[in-house]
Each structure stands twice: as C-alpha cells, then as structure tokens.
Amino acid sequence: MPEPVIHAENLVKTYRSKGQPEVVAVGGLSFEVAPGESFGLLGPNGAGKSTTMKMIGAVSTRTAGELSILGLDPDRYGPEIRSRLGVVPQQDNLDGELNARENLFIYGRYFGLPAKACHAKADELLAFAQLEDKAKSKVDQLSGGMKRRLTIARGLVNDPRILLLDEPTTGLDPQARHVLWDRLFRLKERGTTLVLTTHYMDEAEQLCDRLIVVDKGRIMAEGSPSALIREYSTREVLEVRFGASRNDEVAPQLQGLGERVEVLPDRILIYAEDGEAVLERVIAEGLEPITSLVRRSSLEDVFLRLTGRSLIE
Structure with a gap:
C-alpha cells in the first residue's frame, strides 16, 4: 500500500x-x-x-x-x-x-x-x-x-x-x-x-x-x-405520503411490510429490497397514499439509520 x-x-x-x-x-x-x-x-x-x-x-x-x-x-x-x-x-x-x-x-x-x-x-x-x-x-x-x-x-x-x-x-x-x-x-x-x-x-x-x-x-x-x-440500508426505499396529519396514524399498519420503517414529518420511508412489491402490499391493505415513490437507497438513508435525523439541517 x-x-x-x-x-x-x-x-x-x-x-x-x-x-x-x-x-x-x-x-x-x-x-x-x-x-x-x-x-x-x-x-x-x-x-x-x-x-x-x-x-x-x-x-x-x-x-x-x-x-x-x-x-x-x-x-x-x-x-x-x-x-x-x-x-x-x-x-x-x-x-x-x-x-x-x-x-x-x-x-x-x-x-x-x-x-x-x-x-x-x-x-x-x-x-x-x-x-x-x-x-x-x-x-x-x-x-x-x-x-x-x-x-x-x-x-x-x-x-x-x-x-x-x-x-x-x-x-x-x-x-x-x-x-x-x-x-x-x-x-x-x-x-x-x-x-x-x-x-x-x-x-x-x-x-x-x-x-x-x-x-x-x-x-x-x-x-x-x-x-x-449496502451495510446500513436496503437496495430500495419506498416513500409514501398520507398527509402530515395521518402519517403517524398509518405508520403502525406499515410495520412488517419492509425491513424497517422510518417516519419523517412529511413522509414515511419503508426500506425493502423490492420497493414496488411493498407498494403493492400497501395498496392491498387498503392504505392508499397521496403520493408514492420507489427509489434506490442513498447516503441520506445511511445517515438516518445512524443518527435518526436528516443530514441536511
């Protein structure tokens, strides 16, 4: 070296x-x-x-x-x-x-x-x-x-x-x-x-x-x-929004649909290897989000995992 x-x-x-x-x-x-x-x-x-x-x-x-x-x-x-x-x-x-x-x-x-x-x-x-x-x-x-x-x-x-x-x-x-x-x-x-x-x-x-x-x-x-x-997150993340007043209410029903659920003020993150499959399960449960997005994991997700808060302050 x-x-x-x-x-x-x-x-x-x-x-x-x-x-x-x-x-x-x-x-x-x-x-x-x-x-x-x-x-x-x-x-x-x-x-x-x-x-x-x-x-x-x-x-x-x-x-x-x-x-x-x-x-x-x-x-x-x-x-x-x-x-x-x-x-x-x-x-x-x-x-x-x-x-x-x-x-x-x-x-x-x-x-x-x-x-x-x-x-x-x-x-x-x-x-x-x-x-x-x-x-x-x-x-x-x-x-x-x-x-x-x-x-x-x-x-x-x-x-x-x-x-x-x-x-x-x-x-x-x-x-x-x-x-x-x-x-x-x-x-x-x-x-x-x-x-x-x-x-x-x-x-x-x-x-x-x-x-x-x-x-x-x-x-x-x-x-x-x-x-x-790879070490601190999953391959994909599903972001769903139910509205600021409903996110906390809906979050317990999303537990178990992915490897981890993170509730942020404006959205809920569900960490999974297959985000589209998790979204199908969310809809099948009768929980219809206002918006949804499947994306790959990023370093922001790593930081959320390590510190429990957003990196940009």
Whole structure:
C-alpha cells in the first residue's frame, strides 16, 4: 500500500472560553487518505468537518492526537505543508478589484512563482475552469458557478499534492454543480488527491472514493458510498405520503411490510429490497397514499439509520 498523504489518529480539537464549559469540536477522529484518492467528510452543519479541514490545512493546531500531512507534522511544519496544498474555502474570497486572470496571476506570485510562469499558469487554469472568455471580467461580473470554478482554479496555482475543498458547491444551481463536478473528476484523473467536506449526499456519492460520516465530532461510519449503503440500508426505499396529519396514524399498519420503517414529518420511508412489491402490499391493505415513490437507497438513508435525523439541517 502507498504511504498515506494524510494520517490522523485520535485527532481531537476542543475550544474553551473563559467561564464556559469546554466545547469538543472534534472528538477523536482516526482515518487515512491515500495518494490520488477522493476522500470525503460527510455530516451536518456543526459536525466538525470544517474544523478538521483547518487542522489538515495547517491553520489550526490540534488539541490531542496524531496528525501527519505529506509525512509532516502540521503543528511544526505549517508553512512547508501549506506550500504543497490547494485550498478552496467554503466562501469565495476572490479579489473583487481584479479580473479573473489577475486573481490567478497574483495568487501565483504569493507562492513565489516567476511572473512568466504565473502568466502561463493563469492561462492554463482559465482553460481548465472553462473561463477563457471571462479572463478580463471583474469577479463581480461572474455568476456563482463561475466564481466557484475560479476559486478552484486559484487553488491549483501551485500544483498542489492535495486539494482541500470545503463545501465546494453550496449555493449553486444543479447545472453549475454538474459543471463543477466535471472539473473535479478531471483533477482526479490527473492524480490529484481531493479532500472535501459536504452535507450533500448526492455530491458525496458522485465525487468520493471513500468517506467518513461525522456527527458531533465523531466518526459514525467509514467506507465507500456503495459499501456504506449496502451495510446500513436496503437496495430500495419506498416513500409514501398520507398527509402530515395521518402519517403517524398509518405508520403502525406499515410495520412488517419492509425491513424497517422510518417516519419523517412529511413522509414515511419503508426500506425493502423490492420497493414496488411493498407498494403493492400497501395498496392491498387498503392504505392508499397521496403520493408514492420507489427509489434506490442513498447516503441520506445511511445517515438516518445512524443518527435518526436528516443530514441536511
């Protein structure tokens, strides 16, 4: 097995304010990331994902545990590690006074790259981000998806070994998200290691080779998206709606029709290997839902199984 580019063992981060009890943001995470892997941290807001990313990015010291990035301790070799990382923060922080090309050029100069190399790299990354026709446009003239692609391109200026992406598609429309996913797929094909946080289940399934599900600073599950779905859910899920006032009333009559029944505020989920067969049984029992949907299991179902609540909060 290749040497991991990230190794964390019992990683802990706590915060303490005067007169306040200690807050545990990360409570003992252990994981490894292999070179060229796309690794995800999946969890709700406040789960400790961004805090973990800050420790990996060598901008926040750990409270306890072991952490190695590219074979180095981030608490001792922060500048060396940061020079080999690319970072895409949760909020775009592009310079609005500069155009798209200038944002890339200036950022390259921050890394000490020669001006000629920065010009060439800026052109290369504009092409990669499909922003060649926006090279001279000010940041404020770009759409949200374009700004996100430019932020990712900027994170690649120094040819990083690892690219850290914190909630890369938050706030984007579906079309912009798919364009962004395509750019990230291309990075994977080039062998760049991707580490991303997200609370979008479909994004994790699309992008991650492997992931950890984090809640309240602890790992709830680890594995590939497909392996987690096989382990914690059924092949299919039947979603039925009887109306908010009737769901709780009808739920007991649905027990036993599938492997598990989950009652949500707006619908009831019945987990089964054959959702259509279960729907036929529901109708045969005289229980006619207002709407019904048979779908494959997803990572959201995994999270419901692990925590009993919706992943997106």
